[in-house]
Amino acid sequence: MADKIVRTVLGDIVPEQLGYTSMHDHTVADMSQSGEYMQMMFSDRDPETLAFVPENYVGIKDGSYLANPELWVTGTVDDMVREFGFFKALGGQSVFDPSPVGIRGPIRDIQELSRKTGLNIVVATGFYHETTIPPEHMDQGEDHFYAVMKDEIENGIESTEVKPGAIKCAFSYLEDNELDAVHAGMRLAAETGMCIHFHTEPTTPADDLLDELEASVEKYGVNRERVVVCHMDNRICAGVVPSDYFEDESVDRTLDLELQRELLGRGYNIGLDTWGLPLLNPSFFMPDLFERTKALCLLCADGYASQITLGNDFSGKICMRAHGEWGPTAAFAFGCQRLLELGHDDWVHTLTVETPARLLAF
Ligand SMILES: [Zn+2]
Known part of the structure; x- marks a missing residue:
């Protein structure tokens, strides 16, 4: 990757400078x-x-x-300096913040966070599902989304010199605006070589997700190695219905990795990247940290460490160490730490250093 670069908020670096990287934690964001x-x-x-x-x-x-x-609002820059300081203390050197237009915080604040912490931060262009798309961008079609993203990539974000280093869209409710943005993002991924990340919901049906993903990858000629299907950890227990679990002794919280293996087998990357989201909704099972670690171990043992991205989906005060949660650290302080104890140093190096550098370089 000699002539490839990684585009950070403070300028371009070479991929080898990234080091230990979180691939999915929001920094200064606005929901x-x-x-x-x-x-x-x-x-x-x-x-x-x-x-x-x-x-x-x-x-x-x-x-x-x-x-x-x-x-x-996730917090002030100083809040983020403190929270991402816990990631730095684990050896963290770089963060990919996947907040697209409609969620991303002020770009100058993100630069200030990078300066104050010394962390390399890569930000995204793109659009999320309809509840987050600003009204001025609604119902204007694929070409409009394409033009907005291309302008950020070529000319900078918010009339600054800061440029995104990746693309972020969503396969969540599969509505028209969301899919128009997906298609625009795929076009740009094919044209620029940037990696493209897709938000998913644990409730998005696997078949619908796969069909839409395959159709757009084929249509725009995107290399599957450049695509990250995010949040594939938060659905590993979602197929077990809580009411069945409560009433039927034979129903277990068994991990279901079928979609994950299907995607990996086709060459996609998947994100196990919501380790720090403290969601507890009684209508579906979010996995606990033991189940996430088990999924990580099983998929790495299958040979997929180089196609898995790790992150916490740190997204504000509800996730903060300052408020009793893991901040942007659980995937590393819990998940990777268990892998190290099991002797899998090579997997941890691939997950935290090699795969981020491969994906963020273009
Ligand atoms: Zn996220």
Whole structure:
């Protein structure tokens, strides 16, 4: 990869400079667009139960925390300096922040975070699902999304010199705007050689996801090695229905890795990248850290360490070490630490150093 570069918020570096890298943690981000939607979803909740005070933490981790405007902004730059300091203390050197347009925080703040921490930070261009797409970009079609992303790639973000180093779109609810953005992103991935990351929801049906993904990869001629299908850890237990589990002794929280193996077998990368999301919603099973580690071990043993990305999906106060959670560290301090104890230093090096450098270089 001699002549390839990695595009950070402070300029281009060579891939070898990345070092130990988190491939999915949001830094300074702003979820107010999706927050307004979440306020509608949870409009029946007593606002007092949504206040961000320790006695409410257990209740709002069902997802309703995003209905509280105080939690729409991930935090100040100084909050992020402290939280990402815990990642640095583990040897962390670089972070890919996958926030697209509509979620990404002020780009100058992200630069300041990079300067203050010494971490290389790569940001994305792209668009998410419809609840996060700013109104001025809605219903304008693929060419509009393409033009906005291309402008950021070529001319910079928010009229600055800072350019994105990757593309981020979503396969979540498969609505028209979301898919228009996906197609625009795929076109740009094929043209630029940048890696492209896709948000997914644990509830997106596997067959629909695969069909849409394959169709767009084929149409735009994107190399599957440049595609990362994110959040493939948060669905490993989602197929087990909690009510069945409670009432039937023979129902176990068995891991289901079928979609993950299907994607890996076809040459895609998958993200096991939500280790730090403290979601506890009684309607579906989020995996715990032991189950995530087991999935990681099994897929690495299958020979897929070079196609797996790790991250925590750190996305604000609800995830902070300052508020009793893992911050941007669980994938590394829990997952990778267990692999090291089992003697798999080579897997950890591939997951944290080699694969990030391969993906972020273009
Ligand atoms: Zn994310």
